[in-house]
């Protein structure tokens with residue numbers, strides 16, 4: 001049996017899970033000493049939660065990552081009290097934690113419309129300041145997407161995700177309660193010999209048509225944004241959502257899962273992804289696995305197997321394809337090793353503890 005297949009690599013790493021921005025409140029307006037007039041207050045800079053935005057979109061739209069609010073109006077004979085400067089709104093996805101450069105937490109965005117003030121506008125000049133205005137607050141802030149887990153399981157119902165999570169983590173996975181979600185992901189912790197822990201989230205609810213918000217479609221897909229990497233799980237024998245829906249082979253299932261992510265947010269496909277092929281304990285599955293590998297290697301030759309609108313624009317090239325059985329434990333150790341390697345290649349894990357702490361434990 002081929003345990004681990006390495007199929008040509010895809011360029012990963014476009015997914016943006018943190019961003020550093022320069023923010024500055026607007027300056028206050030000048031007061032008018034002659035008539036005791038007061039300058040307008042400078043505008044504030046806010047970060048506001050909006051679902052349709054991603055950190056990558058912010059980065060692409062504002063390459064210099066500078067956000068400056070409007071200055072307050074000077075006081076004049078016609079308007080003794082100058083107008084307030086315009087506020088600047090930075091739209092960001094929910095599930096963000098906003099901190100200053102030195103790690104002070106300014107606030108969290110948990111739900112659509114939540115706001116965090118990141119830079120205050122300056123005061124307008126008045127009698128108390130000899131009519132001189134003050135400048136707006138200026139600083140660097142960080143927006144960090146709060147990760148649920150290192151790995152997120154992506155698979156249609158019945159693929160064996162829950163079974164896999166239990167086998168991998170040797171325990172009943174815990175239901176995590178995050179303020180920014182109504183969908184409760186199950187989190188399993190995989191422990192390694194060097195005491196490193198890797199967290200894996202099972203996010204229930206992905207079905208065909210999820211991108212169009214079928215089932216719990218959008219809720220599920222939003223969560224995929226909050227894991228460092230993706231673990232696709234397919235049943236080697238294929239999948240059928242219901243007797244009314246067509247049967248899908250393992251290869252078609254991979255394509256459909258890819259298409260769901262692509263249609264929701266193509267950016268998600270830039271996350272490193274590994275493919276777990278489950279139920280390899282069943283008879284005849286070795287040949288099916290070989291066929292799947294062949295199809296994955298030559299995806300363009302098999303586009304006719306699905307209707308055109310269900311074929312992903314770019315087939316996902318998995319760096320790691322691991323055959324397992326969640327029931328018998330076949331391939332589970334290899335999978336653990338592959339998960340670890342994949343995360344190590346990409347840098348720190350979401351749950352990584354400082355090495356000093358781990359050494360203390362040892």
Ligand SMILES: Nc1nc2c(ncn2[C@@H]2O[C@H](COP(=O)(O)OP(=O)(O)OP(=O)(O)O)[C@@H](O)[C@H]2O)c(=O)[nH]1
Pocket residue numbers: 155156157158159160161162163164204205278279280281282324325326327328
């Ligand atoms: N033969 C075999 N059956 C398996 C394996 N893994 C899971 N199953 C069975 O497949 C069925 C679905 O498994 P689950 O772990 O509930 O699958 P799931 O992907 O979490 O399904 P949902 O909760 O519906 O999303 C159950 O009957 C499992 O016993 C496996 O490795 N081999």
